[in-house]
């Protein structure tokens with residue numbers, strides 16, 4: 001079923017850039033090359049047209065699911081039969097340790113129970129006022145630059161989401177260290193963010209991977225820094241009753257509601273690094289693509305500017321309640337549909353299973369790629385077009401829950417989803433209220449998957465003051 005939109009044609013809007021899917025089956029060598037350079041280019045037309053594509057590949061038996069009912073089966077109904085697969089873990093685990101994102105089994109269950117209360121809507125509402133300062137500071141920095149100057153806004157978006165995490169996680173107590181910390185993090189993502197052919201081929205962990213070796217100093221730097229921050233905070237908590245009401249204090253005080261046991265210092269550290277790793281680039285990319293799509297679609301931009309202007313006195317309250325920001329939120333969702341920051345998810349089948357008439361043998365890799373799902377011919381009307389209106393009521397209600405998965409689904413759904421949405425709304429309304437962005441690249445930006453889905457050569461924009 002496609003979600004119908006009761007609007008006239010949107011054909012006047014430019015089609016946002018995306019690799020053109022081929023028809024030819026890729027040989028192993030070519031598949032490896034593409035996995036390394038840009039995994040978005042491995043998807044063929046049949047993936048965007050058929051609900052299930054199953055067969056042998058480099059990953060062994062792989063089943064690519066784009067059928068909402070089948071996805072629900074794997075992520076919810078029979079979730080106990082699936083674990084995160086080794087490829088996904090090997091790409092992420094070296095930097096993120098046994099944090100929530102990469103943990104499995106009992107460690108994951110205990111950590112999730114302990115950490116989930118920190119991200120409830122109420123907890124996010126308490127953190128949200130800390131998000132506006134970094135957004136205002138970015139708007140101010142941009143407004144002070146020479147009018148008309150072209151900037152690569154990916155750096156600004158990475159900086160603002162980092163500053164927001166620093167403010168909500170540890171109240172910016174890394175005095176003087178914040179920029180070194182964020183540089184180390186960027187280096188980690190640049191070096192670590194490529195899929196290593198040795199991982200795809202299942203080479204054992206003791207065979208060194210180039211990207212990982214290059215990332216090691218960066219990983220060590222931010223792990224050491226996090227441990228230092230935790231020790232300082234623990235000492236502060238022991239000394240005084242009052243402590244910053246941020247996520248670090250909450251993590252140190254949190255305990256498993258079932259057993260009453262708290263997290264160890266190493267677990268607190270792994271989760272801080274995980275929140276930064278999982279919540280920094282992802283949200284930055286949503287902001288970058290949203291600003292690009294707005295810049296290219298003046299009719300939508302006008303309406304979003306009106307929303308941003310109307311809530312300027314209380315944008316935090318508006319972002320939390322959603323009141324008055326319907327279109328802004330729809331633009332953010334449409335940006336995540338076209339350019340989902342987490343472009344693919346994969347799971348390994350523990351035992352034989354079946355979805356409809358397709359067998360999923362034990363050991364098979366199940367791939368659910370939001371990038372493909374969100375552009376699937378059977379699920380979306382004009383999938384390649386930018387139409388935020390599809391996320392406005394009443395059309396929004398027609399979108400299948402399992403056809404739109406920017407945050408995943410089931411028990412392992414993104415714990416920071418509400419945090420990220422509120423953050424994106426606050427930053428976007430702050431920027432759009434104050435500034436106007438025009439795309440200034442020579443050709444269209446080229447989407448590429450490097451852990452997150454980002455523009456390959458940055459996002460050059462001319463930034464001018466509106467007011």
Ligand code: HEM
Pocket residue numbers: 084100101102112274275276278279280282283286340341342345346405406407408409411412413414415416417419420421
């Ligand atoms: C737009 C921004 C974001 C997107 C698109 C996103 C997307 C995702 C997705 C797709 C997953 C599921 C992965 C899987 O099933 O294999 C996930 C998990 C996770 N995300 Fe996010 N995320 C975002 C922001 C954040 C933020 C801001 C935080 C924390 C502050 C965060 C923390 C996590 C954690 C800890 C997990 C692991 C949950 C678990 O396994 O129990 N994310 N995210």
